[in-house]
Every structure is written in structure tokens, then in C-alpha cells.
Amino acid sequence: MGDPEARDASRTTIAFWQMAVGLCALSLWQGLVALKLLDPFFVSRPTAIAQRIAIWVIDGSLWRHLAATLEESLLGLVLGAAAGISLGFLLGRSPVLARVFDPYIKMLNAVPRVVLAPLFLLWFGLGIWSKVALALTLVFFVMFFNTYQGVRDAERVLIDNVRMLGATERQLVRHVLIPSALTWIFSSLQTSLGFAMVGAVVGEYLGATRGLGYVISQAEGTFDTTGVFAGMTVLGLVVVIVSAGVTRLERWLLRWKG
Amino acid sequence: MMAPALEFDRVSRDFALPDGRLYRALDQISFAISAGSFVAIAGPSGCGKSTLLNIAAGLLTPSSGRVHVDGEPVDGLNRSATYMFQQDALLPWKTVRDNVALGLTLSGVTRAEAHARADAWLARVGLAAFAAHYPSQLSGGMRKRVTMAQNWIIDRGMLLMDEPFSALDVHTRLRMETELLALWESRSADQPPPRLRRSAVASANAESLALQETGGQASQAGGDRETGGRAFQASRDRKTIVFVTHDLEEAIALADEVVVLSAGPAAHVVARHPVTLDRPRDLMELRTSEAFVDLYRALWVVLREEVIRSQRSAEATRG
Numbered sequence: 001m002g003d004p005e006a007r008d009a010s011r012t013t014i015a016f017w018q019m020a021v022g023l024c025a026l027s028l029w030q031g032l033v034a035l036k037l038l039d040p041f042f043v044s045r046p047t048a049i050a051q052r053i054a055i056w057v058i059d060g061s062l063w064r065h066l067a068a069t070l071e072e073s074l075l076g077l078v079l080g081a082a083a084g085i086s087l088g089f090l091l092g093r094s095p096v097l098a099r100v101f102d103p104y105i106k107m108l109n110a111v112p113r114v115v116l117a118p119l120f121l122l123w124f125g126l127g128i129w130s131k132v133a134l135a136l137t138l139v140f141f142v143m144f145f146n147t148y149q150g151v152r153d154a155e156r157v158l159i160d161n162v163r164m165l166g167a168t169e170r171q172l173v174r175h176v177l178i179p180s181a182l183t184w185i186f187s188s189l190q191t192s193l194g195f196a197m198v199g200a201v202v203g204e205y206l207g208a209t210r211g212l213g214y215v216i217s218q219a220e221g222t223f224d225t226t227g228v229f230a231g232m233t234v235l236g237l238v239v240v241i242v243s244a245g246v247t248r249l250e251r252w253l254l255r256w257k258g
Numbered sequence: 259m260m261a262p263a264l265e266f267d268r269v270s271r272d273f274a275l276p277d278g279r280l281y282r283a284l285d286q287i288s289f290a291i292s293a294g295s296f297v298a299i300a301g302p303s304g305c306g307k308s309t310l311l312n313i314a315a316g317l318l319t320p321s322s323g324r325v326h327v328d329g330e331p332v333d334g335l336n337r338s339a340t341y342m343f344q345q346d347a348l349l350p351w352k353t354v355r356d357n358v359a360l361g362l363t364l365s366g367v368t369r370a371e372a373h374a375r376a377d378a379w380l381a382r383v384g385l386a387a388f389a390a391h392y393p394s395q396l397s398g399g400m401r402k403r404v405t406m407a408q409n410w411i412i413d414r415g416m417l418l419m420d421e422p423f424s425a426l427d428v429h430t431r432l433r434m435e436t437e438l439l440a441l442w443e444s445r446s447a448d449q450p451p452p453r454l455r456r457s458a459v460a461s462a463n464a465e466s467l468a469l470q471e472t473g474g475q476a477s478q479a480g481g482d483r484e485t486g487g488r489a490f491q492a493s494r495d496r497k498t499i500v501f502v503t504h505d506l507e508e509a510i511a512l513a514d515e516v517v518v519l520s521a522g523p524a525a526h527v528v529a530r531h532p533v534t535l536d537r538p539r540d541l542m543e544l545r546t547s548e549a550f551v552d553l554y555r556a557l558w559v560v561l562r563e564e565v566i567r568s569q570r571s572a573e574a575t576r577g
Contacts, residue, residue, distance in 0.1 A: 160317055161347035164340055165361040165412065175360070179351045256351045256392035 044226040052230040062234065068210040070238075072128050072200035076135020077192060084140040085185060088147025092181070098148070109141045113199065117206045126207055135199030139192045146188040150181030186253050189246050197239060261329030262290035263338075263416060263498040264314060269323035271309055283309050285524035286323070289517060293328075293415070294496040296442065298509035300561060301519030302568035307502040308344075310519070311420050314500060315341050327416070339416035340409040344424060346401055348393040354404050355380065355389040361412035379407040383437070399430040403437070410441060416498045424503070435512060436541050442497060443538050506561055510535075510553050511544055518560050521568035529560045 026046045032038040033045040040048070056062035091098040117134055124130040158176050167175060204213025212235050219227025271284040283306040291297045301307050312318040313325060316335040325332045327339070340361070348357045356363075359376035363369065380386050383403040385396075393401055402423065409417060423431045503509050509516045510533055518529040535549055544550050 157343050157345045157347045158349060160315075161341065161343060162349070162360070162364075163335060164315060164317075165408070166337075166364045168364075171364055175349065175352075175364075179349070183351070256353075257394060 040225075041223075042225060044229050048226045049229045049233060052226050053234060056230070056234075065210055065212050065215050066234065066238065068128065068208075068214075069197070069200050069204065069212045069235075072131040072203070072211065073135055073193070073196040075128070075132045076199055077139050077196040079132065080136040080139025080196065081143045081185075081192065083136070084143025084145075085147045085181075088144045089151055089177075089181065092148045092151025093177075105141075105144070113137055114202060117203055120203065121207045126209060131200045131203030131208065131211070131213075134203040135196040138195035138199045142188050142192045142195060143185065146184040147181045150184030151177055153184075154180035183254060183257075186250050189250055190243055193242060193246055194239065197235075197242075201235065260293060261326070263293040263295075263328060264500065265290040265326040266310070266314075267324045267326065269310070269313060269320045269325060271306070271313060271318065272321045282524045283522055284313075284320075285526050287519075287525075287527055288323075289527055289530065291498060291500060291515075293498050295514045296499040296501065296512060297515045297517060298501045298503060298513035299517045299519060300503055300506050300509040300557075301525065302521045302561070302565045303504050304568060304572075305519045305522045305564070306525040307504070307519060308420050311341075311418050311500060311502050315339060315418050317341075336416070336418075338414055339418050340412060340414050342405055342409055342417065342419040342422045344421045346393065346405075348401060348404060348408070350393055352392075353389065354385065354391050354393065354396070357393065357404055358407045358411055360408060365412070375411060376407070379411050380404075383407050398426055399434060402426065402434050406434075406438065406441065414497075416500070419499065419501045421503050422501075423508075424505070431508075432541055435508065439512060439537075439539060439541070442499060506554060506557055507545060510550060510557065511539065511541055516557055518557065518564070521564045521571065523571075528564065529557065531557055 029038075029043070030046050033040050033043065053062070091101060113134060116137060117130070120130040120133045124133055154177050158180070159172065162172055162176050200211065201213035201216075204211035205217045206213075208214040212231055216228055216231035216235075219225075219231060266287050266289055269284060269287045270282065272280040272282050275281050287310060299307050299310065309318060313320050314332075314336060316325075316332050325336075327336055348354075349360070352360070355373060355376050358379055359367075359369075359372035362372035362375060367375075377386065377389060380389050383406060385400060385403055385407075388396060388400065393404065396404065405422070423434045426434060499513075501509070501512060506516075513533055516529075516531045516533060517527055518531070519525045520528045531553070533553060535544065535547075535553070
């Protein structure tokens with residue numbers, strides 16, 4: 001724990017250095033371009049990128065694309081989690097099923113998701129569902145493995161104790177197995193969310209009419225490096241903000257870890 | 259004659275080794291424990307004490323032989339017992355109050371009532387101020403106290419304890435042993451006994467003795483002195499406690515009878531020794547009393563042989 005004042009002080013110091021690192025990098029970038037050591041055609045420059053983002057904010061196009069990406073990510077996350085958690089629980093509780101499905105799950109998990117994207121485009125079209133499907137396949141495995149692990153790793157002594165205290169099989173699931181799995185699931189929320197966004201953006205990049213991935217791919221198509229960097233910057237900022245929110249949620253959900 | 263609370267009848271237990279051979283952990287163990295008595299099972303590490311206790315709990319089945327509880331053969335879990343494990347067994351995601359109330363809520367007691375009774379028990383073990391805390395926020399000794407409340411609240415006739423205090427430091431351990439005896443010696447589980455009073459400032463110093471002896475022990479005092487330890491008659495209101503430990507001192511200090519198991523493999527009972535020390539016992543002073551030292555010497559002669567044997571066989575398997 002420690003002295004809260006000291007902790008706040010160190011937090012401000014960290015924040016200061018975080019800003020300093022960012023500003024240094026951006027100044028260096030801007031400076032090298034101004035000195036003509038770097039060609040803005042290839043690397044653009046920070047001021048131009050900021051300007052571009054400002055234009056997107058003002059004309060409202062940013063929100064339309066961002067909303068599409070977030071919607072796909074969120075749907076992918078929720079559906080992938082539902083599927084992964086259900087199967088993880090099922091196989092975690094049944095060693096026989098787990099052994100039967102084991103090679104298939106390993107095979108499917110080995111498939112690079114990018115090669116699935118064109119298939120999903122073919123199956124689900126240019127709309128949001130092909131992106132949701134891609135996000136889902138990424139999230140599914142993270143959630144599946146964590147749930148499976150969580151159910152399997154529920155401590156023997158906790159199970160024995162609760163049984164001795166009179167728990168039925170259903171009460172055992174409710175009071176021990178689910179909470180035990182949830183700790184694993186919550187700890188993987190950060191990773192899952194990142195994967196969901198990667199899935200959505202890659203899907204958009206390969207074929208879409210909306211979304212940040214679409215914006216980036218359009219810009220690349222016209223050698224508009226400013227647009228590419230602006231799209232990447234927005235994506236990065238969104239991930240930082242969302243993951244800060246997830247960290248807080250996680251801390252609250254796992255508050256008993258003390 | 260009442261049936262014994264717990265009876266092992268030629269209980270053996272084998273485990274399959276990785277190479278497919280069978281390892282006989284327990285061999286033909288037979289003894290009975292009468293209701294309301296406190297029996298310690300001592301033996302060298304790895305002799306199968308915990309295995310025997312798990313069989314008594316119904317968590318393990320014997321490979322051969324039978325276990326009877328109150329005269330009935332055990333089928334599945336032993337529903338007359340709760341179990342205090344060596345490791346922490348509190349649910350980390352439940353508050354202290356919910357952990358203590360768990361046995362009640364599982365059996366369908368309403369949340370409000372379960373909480374009220376849990377709070378009463380928390381007060382009794384001096385942790386009233388920690389009801390809303392999570393186990394991870396408590397010290398090892400406090401967690402053991404929560405575990406005691408969790409086990410005592412559902413008021414089963416038997417308590418199985420597997421080296422419950424072995425992870426604690428010496429002083430905390432002594433305190434927990436004292437509290438255990440105070441709880442056990444009090445006749446009715448739900449009423450704080452007259453000779454115990456609650457610690458006044460439990461929150462200020464939760465590690466301090468929550469249950470303190472205020473001297474005198476009403477009904478059992480005087481009279482029956484000639485029968486020694488028997489003066490404190492095993493009462494039917496009292497729990498039957500089976501306490502596994504590798505620490506002979508702890509076994510003698512707490513129990514009415516010490517059962518010594520041999521070193522494994524094929525552990526069997528090598529000695530049963532009644533402990534005729536007066537109750538209630540003052541654990542702070544007991545260990546230096548002559549009667550205690552005599553008992554310790556007599557039992558150590560037996561246990562020492564087994565400890566040496568177990569070390570020798572451990573070295574043999576290593577070499």
C-alpha cells in the first residue's frame with residue numbers, strides 16, 4: 001500500500017515522463033521532416049496528421065467509422081466470449097470430451113485468422129458480420145482456453161471444503177467453479193478486447209465500406225501517408241482509452257484479490 | 259452401548275504408482291473413536307494420516323475395509339462431519355461473512371438469517387470488524403479463525419482436522435489451539451459458554467485472544483478428581499474431533515487419546531495412548547508439567563522409531 005501522497009507523487013512523475021517521451025518522439029519526427037532528412041511523402045509529419053484528425057472530427061466522418069469499428073469489436077467480443085466460455089466450461093467439466101476435441105481445437109487455433117478473412121467476406125458479405133466473425137474467432141480461443149483452465153484449476157481443497165459443507169453438484173458449480181473460471185476470464189479481458197479490435201480492423205481493411213480499417217486501406221490506396229498515420233493514431237488512442245476502462249472494471253471485479 | 263462416532267474396520271488404501279504398481283498407503287487399520295472425544299492421530303510425515311482422514315470424510319474410498327459413522331457404513335461423503343484442511347480453504351471471492359455463512363446458505367437458510375448467525379460467530383472468534391473483508395486481507399491466524407467459525411456454525415457432530423495449524427507461527431498456533439479447546443469444551447455450540455467472554459476490543463487487536471478463560475469451570479470442578487482426566491466427561495453435546503498432526507506435543511496437549519501410525523508404506527496403528535491430563539487445560543503451562551513430559555517421553559519412544567524408519571525409506575528411494 002504505502003503512503004498515498006507518495007504514490008500520487010510518483011503517479012504525476014510517471015505521467016510527466018510519459019508525456020515527455022511522446023513529445024520528444026513527435027518533435028524529432030517533425031524536426032527531421034523540417035530539415036528535409038525525411039521525406040513527408042513516405043512518413044508524413046505530426047502536424048499534418050493532427051490536422052487531418054481535426055478535419056475528420058469536424059466533418060463527423062471520424063465518428064461514423066469509429067462507431068462501426070467499435071460495434072464490430074463489441075459484438076465479436078460478446079459472441080466470442082459466450083461461445084468460448086460455454087465450450088470451455090463444458091470441456092473443463094468433462095475430461096472425455098476434452099480429449100476428443102483436443103486435436104480439433106489445436107488445429108483450428110493454429111489457422112492464422114487473416115486467411116479466414118476472405119472466406120468470411122464471401123460468406124457474410126461486406127457488412128459488419130464478416131468483421132464480427134473475424135473478431136469472434138480471435139476472442140473465442142482466448143476465452144475458451146482461459147475458461148477451460150479456470151474450471152480445471154479450481155483448487156481441489158476449495159471444492160472438497162464446499163462439498164464437506166454440504167454443497168450439491170449445482171451449488172459447487174455456482175460457488176466454486178464459475179467464480180474460479182471468472183477470475184481467469186476477467187484477467188484475459190484485456191487480451192480479448194485487443195483481439196476483438198484487431199479482428200474488426202483487419203476485416204475492414206480487407207473489404208468494407210466503413211470503419212477505421214477501411215479508412216486506413218483507402219488512404220493506402222492513394223499513397224496518402226497522412227491518412228494512414230491519422231487512422232493508426234486514432235486506433236491507438238481508442239485502444240489506450242478502452243483498456244484503461246477495462247483495467248478499472250477488472251480491478252473492481254477482482255477486488256477480493258486484495 | 260452406543261455405537262462409536264467413528265470406526266475404522268480393517269481399512270486399507272492403495273494408490274497406483276506412475277509405473278503401474280500399487281503403493282499400499284494404509285494397511286488394515288482398525289480402531290474406534292467414541293462420541294464427544296478428541297482423538298489425535300500422530301505419525302511421521304507421509305505415513306498416510308491425511309489419507310486416513312480423507313477416508314473418514316468420505317472424500318476417498320478405502321481399497322478394502324469399511325468406515326462406520328455412528329454405526330452406519332459411510333456411503334459417499336460423511337455427512338456427520340466437517341473438515342478443516344491444512345491449506346486455506348476459504349473461498350477467496352466471498353467476504354468473511356459469506357464464507358462463515360456458506361454452510362448455512364448451502365442448506366437453504368435464508369440469507370438474512372445466515373448472515374445474522376455468521377455475525378454472531380464472527381463476534382465469538384473476535385473478527386466482528388472484519389465481516390466485510392475478503393480472506394486475502396486477513397492474516398493467517400485470522401483466516402484460521404474464520405475457518406473455525408465456518409466449520410462450527412453448521413454444528414455437525416464431528417470435526418476432522420488435518421494439521422490445521424501447521425502453517426502458523428508458534429505463538430499464533432498456541433493461541434489457535436487454546437481457542438479450539440475453548441470452543442470444544444463449551445458444551446453447546448450455539449451459546450457462548452459462561453466461562454468464556456468475548457474480547458472487548460476485537461477490532462483493535464484481532465490477533466489477541468478472542469476467547470479468554472475467566473477461570474473456574476462450573477459443573478466439572480472438584481468431586482471427580484480421583485478419576486483424573488476423566489473428570490471432564492466426554493459429553494454428547496461436544497463434537498467428536500479427529501485431529502491429524504505430525505507434532506506429538508500438539509497431539510498430547512489437545513487430545514484425550516493419541517493414536518500413533520507407523521511409517522509408510524503399509525502404515526498401521528502402532529500405539530494408542532490415553533491422555534489423562536485434566537481439562538480444561540492451560541496450554542501455556544501444560545507443556546512443562548510433569549504429567550505432560552512423562553506422556554511425551556512414553557509416546558516419543560514409539561514415534562521416534564517410526565520417524566527414523568520413514569527417513570530411512572525416504573533415503574532409500576532417493577538413493
